[in-house]
Amino acid sequence: MDNAERQMRFLYALRSRGVTDPRILSAMERVDRGAFVTGIFAERAYEDMPLPIACGQTISQPSVVALMTEALELTGRDKVLEVGTGSGYQAAILARLSRRVYTIERHRRLVRAAREAFAELGLGNITVVHGDGSFGLPDQAPFDRILVTAAAEDPPGPLLAQLREGGIMVLPVGQSDAVQSLIRVRRLPGGLDYEELRPVRFVPLVEGLGTD
Ligand code: SAM
Numbered sequence: 164m165d166n167a168e169r170q171m172r173f174l175y176a177l178r179s180r181g182v183t184d185p186r187i188l189s190a191m192e193r194v195d196r197g198a199f200v201t202g203i204f205a206e207r208a209y210e211d212m213p214l215p216i217a218c219g220q221t222i223s224q225p226s227v228v229a230l231m232t233e234a235l236e237l238t239g240r241d242k243v244l245e246v247g248t249g250s251g252y253q254a255a256i257l258a259r260l261s262r263r264v265y266t267i268e269r270h271r272r273l274v275r276a277a278r279e280a281f282a283e284l285g286l287g288n289i290t291v292v293h294g295d296g297s298f299g300l301p302d303q304a305p306f307d308r309i310l311v312t313a314a315a316e317d318p319p320g321p322l323l324a325q326l327r328e329g330g331i332m333v334l335p336v337g338q339s340d341a342v343q344s345l346i347r348v349r350r351l352p353g354g355l356d357y358e359e360l361r362p363v364r365f366v367p368l369v370e371g372l373g374t375d
Contacts (some may be wrong), residue, residue: 223312231253235333238261241263248267257310262288266290269369278291295370295372296311316338318334333346334348
């Protein structure tokens with residue numbers, strides 16, 4: 164199968180999972196997922212499934228990346244925080260659709276690999292930070308959008324505090340060994356509004372830095 168055919172099948176799989184936003188489909192067409200998957204799984208980069216990456220982590224399923232991106236209602240002018248860089252694929256999609264992306268990862272090895280992938284793809288509006296993303300990035304707050312790609316039992320307080328008024332945060336909430344709920348939180352003038360979007364399954368949001 165050549166690249167064009169692979170890409171066509173990839174987009175077809177996304178559409179058949181309900182991804183309809185043309186801006187998101189276009190961003191996903193332009194960011195090569197193959198640049199974020201290495202080793203024996205590289206062959207499967209264009210399938211709609213999560214795949215293992217280094218440090219025992221995963222690159223999310225493309226249709227889930229698309230649906231989470233859609234849920235953020237990006238305007239093209241947003242300052243976005245992502246918690247859980249992983250491979251960097253989701254951050255690269257966000258970078259195509261927003262002004263500036265900060266992404267935090269607790270494993271140094273994943274931080275290095277993501278920085279290299281962004282440089283190769285010429286994505287200059289992403290900053291990758293090595294740290295515990297549960298605390299957000301107070302120096303850069305407030306954020307217009309926050310996306311968490313690891314599951315916490317409750318939305319972390321520091322992240323809620325770093326969401327600008329009118330801002331949106333999307334995150335999986337629930338126990339790590341169970342099906343979790345994807346939640347959308349809006350900071351409205353009168354307070355926080357919570358909306359349950361769909362069931363998902365993510366690796367847990369872990370405290371502290373990784374050892375590798
Ligand atoms: N967004 C990623 C992608 O596109 O490949 C997928 C992320 S993976 C499902 C979740 C990531 O969150 C893992 O790389 C994990 O190390 C990271 N993570 C978990 N807890 C974290 C924390 N407290 N701070 C930062 N990163 C964390």
